[in-house]
Amino acid sequence: MTATTLSDNAVLDAYCALFTMNDLLRRTQGQSFEAFGLGPQECRYEIVASGAFWRLRDYGKSGREQSVLIVSAPIKRAYIWDLAPSVSAVRYLLDHGLHVYLLEWLSVEATAEKGLGEYVESISECVAILSSRRAGAKALLMGHSLGGTLAAIFAASASDRIRGLVLLSAPLCFHPHTSRFRDALVSLVPSGFLHAASCPGSLLSHVSALASPDTFIWSRLVDALLSLADGHAREIHARVERWALDEVPLSGLMVRQMMEWLYRENRFFDSNLKIANKCIGPDTLRAPTLAVANVVDEIAPVFSVKPFVTGMTITDVRIVEVPRENGVCLQHLGILIGREARAVVWPEIISWIESHADPSRTAPTN
Numbered sequence: 563m564t565a566t567t568l569s570d571n572a573v574l575d576a577y578c579a580l581f582t583m584n585d586l587l588r589r590t591q592g593q594s595f596e597a598f599g600l601g602p603q604e605c606r607y608e609i610v611a612s613g614a615f616w617r618l619r620d621y622g623k624s625g626r627e628q629s630v631l632i633v634s635a636p637i638k639r640a641y642i643w644d645l646a647p648s649v650s651a652v653r654y655l656l657d658h659g660l661h662v663y664l665l666e667w668l669s670v671e672a673t674a675e676k677g678l679g680e681y682v683e684s685i686s687e688c689v690a691i692l693s694s695r696r697a698g699a700k701a702l703l704m705g706h707s708l709g710g711t712l713a714a715i716f717a718a719s720a721s722d723r724i725r726g727l728v729l730l731s732a733p734l735c736f737h738p739h740t741s742r743f744r745d746a747l748v749s750l751v752p753s754g755f756l757h758a759a760s761c762p763g764s765l766l767s768h769v770s771a772l773a774s775p776d777t778f779i780w781s782r783l784v785d786a787l788l789s790l791a792d793g794h795a796r797e798i799h800a801r802v803e804r805w806a807l808d809e810v811p812l813s814g815l816m817v818r819q820m821m822e823w824l825y826r827e828n829r830f831f832d833s834n835l836k837i838a839n840k841c842i843g844p845d846t847l848r849a850p851t852l853a854v855a856n857v858v859d860e861i862a863p864v865f866s867v868k869p870f871v872t873g874m875t876i877t878d879v880r881i882v883e884v885p886r887e888n889g890v891c892l893q894h895l896g897i898l899i900g901r902e903a904r905a906v907v908w909p910e911i912i913s914w915i916e917s918h919a920d921p922s923r924t925a926p927t928n
Contacts, residue, residue: 581762585809588764592807600797600804602641605653607664611691615668615676615813616684618691621652622661628725628919629661629692629701633685633716635709636667636816637766639808642898643706645801648794649899651908658912663692663701669810675759676813678715678823682837685716689723699920703849704728706898707862708820715830718847719837726850726918728911730897733862734844734853734870736828743860746773748826761817763809777860781893788888795889798899802891831870844873851879852914854897854907858886861894882910 595601607619619640622629632652634640643664644652655662665688667681685703692701703724705713710732717727736744750773771778782803789795829835833843840846853871855864864883871879884907890896897903 578760578762578765581765581768582811584764585762585811588807588809592804595800595804595807598800600800602639602644602801602805603646604641604644605647605650605656610663610695611688613684613687615680616688617666617668618688619664619666620662621656621664627661627696627699628659628915629663629696629699630655630915631685631688631692631701631703632662632664633703633705633709633713634664634666635705635707636681636712636812637708637763637810638805639810640664640666642802642805642895645805645899646798649798649801649901649904651898654904654908655912660915663688667810675815677815678712678819678835679837681712681816682716682719685712686720686723689716689720693723700725702726702728702915702918704730705732706730707732707894710862711824711830714847715835715837715842717849717851718830718842718844719840721847721849724849725920726852726915727847728915729851729853729867731854731856731859731862731894733866735831735866735868736825737831737869740866740869741860741863743770743774743777744825744866747821751821753822753826759814760811761814762811766812766817767806767809774860777892777894782891785888785891792889794901798889799891802895802899806891831873844870845875847874848876850876850918852882852911853880854882854884854911856884856886856893856896859893859896880914882907 607621609617610620611618632643644650647653652662689701701724703713703717710729713727714729714734717724738745750769786799789799823829823835830843833841833845835842853867855867857864867881871881884897884903886893887896887900887902890900
């Protein structure tokens with residue numbers, strides 16, 4: 563190792579230490595929101611399995627047959643899926659007779675060297691657990707953002723183990739010029755940038771804001787202004803701001819692989835991503851798939867989904883495009899917490915799930 567490398571690593575270590583402190587400060591700031599009743603309002607769940615850096619939540623009720631496994635994103639906390647009763651994707655699925663599980667990623671300080679392979683293996687373990695609990699029945703897989711990308715990577719490596727895949731604002735294709743966010747991120751983050759065992763969450767937040775200030779700064783301010791006259795929109799905007807402050811460290815290895823293998827090299831789209839000694843891509847993802855994309859979302863634009871879907875070899879694939887709406891703070895979250903999305907898009911999602919549910923198992927009537 564050269565003196566220059568040693569010096570560079572020392573600077574990077576100093577940056578990581580600074581942003582680790584910033585994680586703590588931002589979490590403390592977020593906790594202050596709870597004094598105003600803006601903390602998460604999650605419904606009850608049971609932890610039915612866990613690993614070194616994950617745990618499996620079970621929200622189910624007895625008698626519900628078709629299982630849905632939500633793969634949360636490792637960035638921020640999983641309660642964005644269950645933010646408040648009026649905007650809870652978990653409750654919506656439960657209300658429609660589905661047995662809901664959620665794979666939650668834990669803080670990464672003690673889980674050094676966990677890369678994409680380990681994250682996908684964790685999904686595999688949870689899929690196996692659900693199958694064993696339902697006498698071999700296959701679950702539907704659902705994920706948002708990077709959680710959806712991870713779910714798609716698993717599905718491409720083991721399509722025969724799930725009934726279908728629902729992707730919500732999940733980027734799959736990372737061609738240059740696919741999105742301004744992707745291009746700016748690759749330009750800002752040099753190859754081999756992070757060598758630490760863990761990556762502070764606020765470091766990713768900072769880099770993301772630099773890569774797309776329109777998404778993470780200006781559009782949030784515009785959304786706040788447009789929400790002033792709407793009590794519900796004001797409340798949800800504030801709840802998302804609280805959630806955005808809830809930083810968690812990520813595996814440094816996973817962040818490096820995500821940046822290099824996905825964003826910079828586009829291996830998944832090029833069928834050159836190796837998981838468990840198998841190269842996967844659009845041609846190996848053979849599970850029925852529903853992909854939802856927000857037309858104004860810079861993080862997961864429509865063009866980060868369509869080329870991938872075109873490359874799939876099955877015909878049971880559908881893309882649903884959703885428009886911008888107010889009161890969601892970040893448009894990237896609109897499909898999870900938007901009122902228009904709840905009224906228009908989620909009934910389509912439920913209809914698609916019902917059409918792909920195990921025909922030998924019928925959900926009970928409500």
